[in-house]
Amino acid sequence: MFSSFMVNAWEVSGIVAVVAGVVGFFTVMRGSAFAAHAIPNGSFAGAAGASLVGVSTLFGLGVFAFIGALGIGLLGRRGRHDAVTALMLVMMLALGALFVSLNTQYAPEVYSLLFGEVLGISSNAIAPTLILGAVCIAAIAVLYRPLMLSSALPEVGEARGIGTFAIELAFLGVLALATAMTVPVVGTLLIFSLMIGAPAAARSLTDRPGVAMALSVVIALAIVWFAIGASYETDWPVGFFVGTGSAAGFVLARLWQAGRERYERRRVLGSVVA
Numbered sequence: 001m002f003s004s005f006m007v008n009a010w011e012v013s014g015i016v017a018v019v020a021g022v023v024g025f026f027t028v029m030r031g032s033a034f035a036a037h038a039i040p041n042g043s044f045a046g047a048a049g050a051s052l053v054g055v056s057t058l059f060g061l062g063v064f065a066f067i068g069a070l071g072i073g074l075l076g077r078r079g080r081h082d083a084v085t086a087l088m089l090v091m092m093l094a095l096g097a098l099f100v101s102l103n104t105q106y107a108p109e110v111y112s113l114l115f116g117e118v119l120g121i122s123s124n125a126i127a128p129t130l131i132l133g134a135v136c137i138a139a140i141a142v143l144y145r146p147l148m149l150s151s152a153l154p155e156v157g158e159a160r161g162i163g164t165f166a167i168e169l170a171f172l173g174v175l176a177l178a179t180a181m182t183v184p185v186v187g188t189l190l191i192f193s194l195m196i197g198a199p200a201a202a203r204s205l206t207d208r209p210g211v212a213m214a215l216s217v218v219i220a221l222a223i224v225w226f227a228i229g230a231s232y233e234t235d236w237p238v239g240f241f242v243g244t245g246s247a248a249g250f251v252l253a254r255l256w257q258a259g260r261e262r263y264e265r266r267r268v269l270g271s272v273v274a
Helices: 004-029 033-053 057-075 081-102 108-115 123-152 154-159 164-186 188-205 209-234 238-273
Strands: none
Touching (some): 004 033, 004 164, 004 209, 033 164, 164 188, 164 238, 188 238, 209 238
C-alpha cells in the first residue's frame, strides 16, 4: 500500500483534498454548487478539443474551465444564475460531444479525465499540483474577508464598498483554477462530490467559519485517503468510495446536527418549565 506509486497517490490526493475543502467551503456558503458541477464537467470539452487538434489535454481543460467560469459570471450578472450555468454546461458538453465524434481515436487520456487517475499519478505531477494548489489557497487567503462578507452578509459587503460582481468573478476564477488542478487527479465526475460533500458536512457540524473550513479540509482528507486505501484493498474504483464517502459524511453530519438541535430544544424547554 505504500509503494512508490501509492505514495504519489497519497500525496497528490492530499493536496487536492486540501484545495477542495477550502474552495468548497465558499462554494457551499455562496450557493455555487451548480457552478462547481458545471465548470469541471464542461471543461471536459476543452480536453476533447485539445486532443482533436493535437495539443495538451490539460491546456484545453484549463482554457475551457476559465471560459466556463467567465461565461457564468458575465452572463449571470443580469439573468438567472442557475439558468446561465445550465446553458453554459449544455453548450460545453455539446462541443465536447462534437470534438469526441470528430476524433478518429478516442484518447484514453481524455477518458481518464472523467473518472480520474489517482492511482496512476507519476512523481512528476506532484510539484505542478502543489504549485497550483498553493496558488488557489493564496487566492482564497487574499479574498477571504470580502469573500466572507459577500457570502454571509452581502448587504453589509455592498455597504462597505465590496463589489459583489468583482468578487463573484474572482471566486469563479479560483474555482476554475481548482478545477484545472483537481480534475486530472480525481476526474470531473468526482471533484464535485469532494468539493461539496465535505464542506456541507462541516457546515452542519459548526457555525464558526474558521472551524468549518478546517473541518472541511479534514473531512475531505479523510474521504480521499480512505477511498485510496479501500480501492487498493478491494480493487473497486476510487470514485465509488469518494462518492459514497462524501454522501455518507454529509448524512452523518446532518443526523448529528438534528440530534444536537433536538437536545438544545429539550434543554431550553426544560429550563423554561423549571
